Amino acid sequence: MADHRKRFERWRKKLPKNTAYFVDQVLTRIVPEFEARGFVWYQDYAGGDAMQIGANDIPLQRRSGEEWPTVQIMFDKRFRPFLGLDFATLPPVCTRWVDGDVVNIPREKALVFEGLAYFGLCKRSNLNYCNFGYIWFSLFPQRRIDKEIDSLLALLPYLFDLFDRGIPETWLSKKSGFVDEHVFVMGSRQPE
Numbered sequence: 001m002a003d004h005r006k007r008f009e010r011w012r013k014k015l016p017k018n019t020a021y022f023v024d025q026v027l028t029r030i031v032p033e034f035e036a037r038g039f040v041w042y043q044d045y046a047g048g049d050a051m052q053i054g055a056n057d058i059p060l061q062r063r064s065g066e067e068w069p070t071v072q073i074m075f076d077k078r079f080r081p082f083l084g085l086d087f088a089t090l091p092p093v094c095t096r097w098v099d100g101d102v103v104n105i106p107r108e109k110a111l112v113f114e115g116l117a118y119f120g121l122c123k124r125s126n127l128n129y130c131n132f133g134y135i136w137f138s139l140f141p142q143r144r145i146d147k148e149i150d151s152l153l154a155l156l157p158y159l160f161d162l163f164d165r166g167i168p169e170t171w172l173s174k175k176s177g178f179v180d181e182h183v184f185v186m187g188s189r190q191p192e
Contacts, residue, residue: 003043004053011055015079018141022081022133025149026073031058033156034071038062047109059112062163067091069163072112081145082133085152086186087159088118089167095189117172117188119179121159123151130184155182 012023031041039060046052046059053059058073067089075083094110095102105114112118120130132152138144162183171179178184 004045004048004050004055004059005041005043007050007055008058018138018145019076019079019081021142022083022145022149023075025145026058026083029149030073030152030156031060033153034060037160038064039069039071044108046111049109052109052111061090067115068107070110070112070115071159076133076135080133080135081141082131082135082148084131085121086112086118087121087163088112088115089163090115113187115189117167117174118186119167119171120184120186121152121155122178122182122184123155124181158182 012020015023039062041058041060042063045061053072054074054077056075056077058075060071060073062069069087070090071085071087073083073085090107090110090112092107093104094107094114096105096110096114097103107115122130123132132148134141134144134148168179171183171185172188174185175188176185
């Protein structure tokens, strides 16, 4: 079994200054908010298979209830200071594409997008922007990063409430698009 945290730390050591600052802010300000609500960075996420999850991802999961709330914080592979936060609730049986066929897998081996539907957390729908951080250039990078982290932090109570109430059934059947000001359906396996 691969130790994902060690892979993440190796990836983290290669980061340029501003991206390292961004990742540090996520680890010190965002991840503890999830941990305080029972989410864990499990060593065996995705079945512990290093081929299933990138070294630049932070997977967080709360393994309780009928469906497990799951989040993947995915940092840019090109070492730029931005991330996407995808989330879902995983039922006991999920699905994965293997050699052109859909196969059932237990949720212990599943990624965030292998449940019934998965979503992106967004700043606002009118911006059509579901990433946090910046891609190109900033005159004051740390100030910009702090502002982006503050934006993400401000949305976490909304996300936790959504997990506690349950994701609306109508969202699960939408193929893609905004279902709320801060939620974009990234993909769904349910018919519309």
